[in-house]
Amino acid sequence: MPQVPPQPEPEEHLPPQPGPDPEVEAEPKEEPPQAPKPSLDGATSALQDATLRIEGTDEALLRACDGTLRGPGQLAHGRYDLLIRWPDGEEHLEALELSPGARVTVHVDERDRSCVVRTA
Amino acid sequence: MSEAQLAPQWQDWIVDNALAGVDAPELIETLVEGGVPEALARSEVSAILASPGLRAARKLNRRVDRRDALLGLLQTLERGHGRGIERVEGLSGDEFYARYVRHAQPVVLTDVARDWPAVSKWTPEYLGQVLGATKLQICEGRDQLEHPDRDYSRCVSTTTMAEYAAKVRAAGVTNDLYMIANNRVAEQPEFAPLFDDVGLDERYLTPKRACSFWFGPAGTRTPLHHDSCNILFCQLRGQKRFRMLAPWSARLADAAVGYYAGETLEQAIAAGERGYEVVLEPGEALYLPGWWWHEVLALDLSVSLSFLNFREPTTIELRGADATED
Numbered sequence: 493m494p495q496v497p498p499q500p501e502p503e504e505h506l507p508p509q510p511g512p513d514p515e516v517e518a519e520p521k522e523e524p525p526q527a528p529k530p531s532l533d534g535a536t537s538a539l540q541d542a543t544l545r546i547e548g549t550d551e552a553l554l555r556a557c558d559g560t561l562r563g564p565g566q567l568a569h570g571r572y573d574l575l576i577r578w579p580d581g582e583e584h585l586e587a588l589e590l591s592p593g594a595r596v597t598v599h600v601d602e603r604d605r606s607c608v609v610r611t612a
Numbered sequence: 613m614s615e616a617q618l619a620p621q622w623q624d625w626i627v628d629n630a631l632a633g634v635d636a637p638e639l640i641e642t643l644v645e646g647g648v649p650e651a652l653a654r655s656e657v658s659a660i661l662a663s664p665g666l667r668a669a670r671k672l673n674r675r676v677d678r679r680d681a682l683l684g685l686l687q688t689l690e691r692g693h694g695r696g697i698e699r700v701e702g703l704s705g706d707e708f709y710a711r712y713v714r715h716a717q718p719v720v721l722t723d724v725a726r727d728w729p730a731v732s733k734w735t736p737e738y739l740g741q742v743l744g745a746t747k748l749q750i751c752e753g754r755d756q757l758e759h760p761d762r763d764y765s766r767c768v769s770t771t772t773m774a775e776y777a778a779k780v781r782a783a784g785v786t787n788d789l790y791m792i793a794n795n796r797v798a799e800q801p802e803f804a805p806l807f808d809d810v811g812l813d814e815r816y817l818t819p820k821r822a823c824s825f826w827f828g829p830a831g832t833r834t835p836l837h838h839d840s841c842n843i844l845f846c847q848l849r850g851q852k853r854f855r856m857l858a859p860w861s862a863r864l865a866d867a868a869v870g871y872y873a874g875e876t877l878e879q880a881i882a883a884g885e886r887g888y889e890v891v892l893e894p895g896e897a898l899y900l901p902g903w904w905w906h907e908v909l910a911l912d913l914s915v916s917l918s919f920l921n922f923r924e925p926t927t928i929e930l931r932g933a934d935a936t937e938d
Contacts, residue, residue: 551878558696561888563883563884581833
């Protein structure tokens, strides 16, 4: 008998996505949003992992010592370089150490070119 | 007075959501909640659900879903192997093809160009002397453009290598000035003597050379993009930083504009992609498999050659309209 793994929620159960205002022979105000797709990333969780949130920019990433680049979210504890790209393309580097189980938030202010790291 | 019609974007919305599995009553309900007259909502939904276009789209959607699942599998496997980007020396040709090329796995080869005379000789002054009168197309004013690489034709001009080398020397750190990509300078007869300074690594490459020449100031940045063939990128002067993403992301592929990503590398990583960074030193080479996304930054004044003449070539070109968007 073939093995049947657990199935993800079928997209058929998704509610319809909201659309733009209806118009009569006129251009709508905005594009309708797309239905989300399920993620196939089988990320594992561990008690030792830290959780990192970055606020104020989507132009930031973390570089681990092996050169792997990650985004915010659940990360193995350890040392990282926090790399922020300012709007003019200049890059900012800040050392960041995530301790086991830490919940860290980085607040970035692109106008002041500043970032504040807070650990809960 | 004209008869009420549903705006085209609402029609697209019906198609998108029908393809996502939403049934007719829910579609009609949402349309009505959005202010569409019920009779119009019913007739439009009915017409679209019965249309041959939607039937064809459903078939295509099933094929795309299956390919997305396969890409997801590849992405999971790639994230799980944990190899990162290795730096290796003394790799035989057989090992190179078995461990890296046939697995579409980048690798830094630290000894490919280490002993080439070009590593010490190819200064801007030397290039300006040897190739002085060689015609060259360059881009100046890249900083004025939102997409300087995609829209390179808006700032292109012709100069000589002597003039360009002088500009690069004087430029300092900038992304405003660069040679155009695919410049074919290395194919010009004037370039031939320079290949006396370049070795041929027969472990990896065939004698029939196919290569591109890259020379520009520190600060030159090529945005996130992919190529359609494998590349051996040899760094000859200065450091160059590569940031890469594996090609298995359906989300990135869907948002691509021709060969360019529809977002920055930071945005892609924030959205969950995993990236890799390597800094190439002079004398090192990066094997970059085709379709790997990469963003390149010159950390110093930089001179490089990229080779395409692999013993086992792999080229997968984009087909159709997407290939011509840029």
